[in-house]
Amino acid sequence: DVKVTQSSRYLVKRTGEKVFLECVQDMDHENMFWYRQDPGLGLRLIYFSYDVKMKEKGDIPEGYSVSREKKERFSLILESASTNQTSMYLCASSQTGTGYNEQFFGPGTRLTVL
Amino acid sequence: QQQVKQSPQSLIVQKGGISIINCAYENTAFDYFPWYQQFPGKGPALLIAIRPDVSEKKEGRFTISFNKSAKQFSLHIMDSQPGDSATYFCAAKAGNNRLAFGKGNQVVVIP
Numbered sequence: 001d002v003k004v005t006q007s008s009r010y011l012v013k014r015t016g017e018k019v020f021l022e023c024v025q026d027m028d029h030e031n032m033f034w035y036r037q038d039p040g041l042g043l044r045l046i047y048f049s050y051d052v053k054m055k056e057k058g059d060i061p062e063g064y065s066v067s068r069e070k071k072e073r074f075s076l077i078l079e080s081a082s083t084n085q086t087s088m089y090l091c092a093s094s095q096t097g098t099g100y101n102e103q104f105f106g107p108g109t110r111l112t113v114l
Numbered sequence: 115q116q117q118v119k120q121s122p123q124s125l126i127v128q129k130g131g132i133s134i135i136n137c138a139y140e141n142t143a144f145d146y147f148p149w150y151q152q153f154p155g156k157g158p159a160l161l162i163a164i165r166p167d168v169s170e171k172k173e174g175r176f177t178i179s180f181n182k183s184a185k186q187f188s189l190h191i192m193d194s195q196p197g198d199s200a201t202y203f204c205a206a207k208a209g210n211n212r213l214a215f216g217k218g219n220q221v222v223v224i225p
Contacts, residue, residue, distance in 0.1 A: 105159065108157050
């Protein structure tokens with residue numbers, strides 16, 4: 001079974017702190033994604049990566065950056081956390097290729113910025 | 115701009131009833147339409163998916179109906195059970211491995 005793990009289930013940070021959210025997948029997937037989930041807004045894509053060291057902006061990249069130094073690991077960075085970044089953050093991975101469409105999600109990290 | 119519009123936002127169904135969630139899309143380049151199910155405290159997981167060359171797909175009590183001309187697709191949950199209580203997301207994919215998600219629908223099945 002594909003497993004996507006996220007470094008923390010719950011995280012509390014202060015405004016202005018630098019925050020790192022880590023995601024690891026164990027199925028050698030090429031694609032990895034970071035979403036945030038907010039009530040009434042659904043899943044919104046922040047960034048995604050289709051290969052090591054490659055990244056593309058999603059729909060809401062402002063205030064975030066990402067790093068993918070190894071194929072299995074994709075990190076989301078909040079350079080200076082703000083209260084409006086309080087949210088549930090979900091990581092996902094998928095395989096590239098025709099017929100490979102399913103995204104596998106981690107359990108999420110609930111981040112609170114005070 | 116929301117590429118996939120989902121309705122209704124929430125749904126309460128009696129046990130044994132039918133739950134129906136609808137989604138509409140605009141981009142005719144979408145070629146894959148999945149539904150994801152999310153339980154509290156968990157990440158979403160793929161429930162069922164369809165390609166636009168078929169009009170219906172059924173897996174157990176879950177059915178996707180697809181109307182290409184209307185650019186709409188829907189999820190039907192037959193004989194709804196309390197264990198089906200979850201948030202359901204429709205999504206659509208074009209060729210670049212990205213999924214565009216709807217806003218989600220909370221389904222509550224009451225005994």
